[in-house]
Amino acid sequence: MSVELNHTIVFCRDKRESAEFLAAVLGLEVGSEWGPFLPVATANGVTLDFADAPGEQVAAQHYAFLVSEAEFDAAFAQIQKRGIAYFADPHGRLPGEINHNDGGRGVYFPDPSGHGMEILTVPYGGFPAA
Secondary structure, three states: OOOOOOEEEEEEOOHHHHHHHHHHHHOOOEOOOEOOEEEEEOOOOOEEEEEEOOOOOOOOOEEEEEOOHHHHHHHHHHHHHOOOOOEOOOOOOOEOOOEOHHHOOEEEEEOOOOOEEEEEOOOOOOOOOO
16 A cells, blocks of 8 residues: 555634635635635645634644646635735745746645645646646
């Protein structure tokens, strides 16, 4: 059996706001609430289970999504339409730009809880998404 990531918990300030934000940007569906979780599933079967963070602190994490060129165009259009700040780098030093790492396109943007989201069309050192 090969090992695959099945799901991860994404702690946030407001699970509904964060799940709906990501789903809207990436063109995904928000699933039905299950216990304390609000799932958003990706095409490769990994589920991001959004949950309200215990307490008031949210430790910022990084989530990267490999997308096709057409999906990049659609997601980037949503980022621009919604007036979301975006950057060509993970440190926010290149605002209002996208990158062209490994011959593809990529962009970083924050979610409502401060997580660093990334979409890219070519994995680092790899080949384009199908």
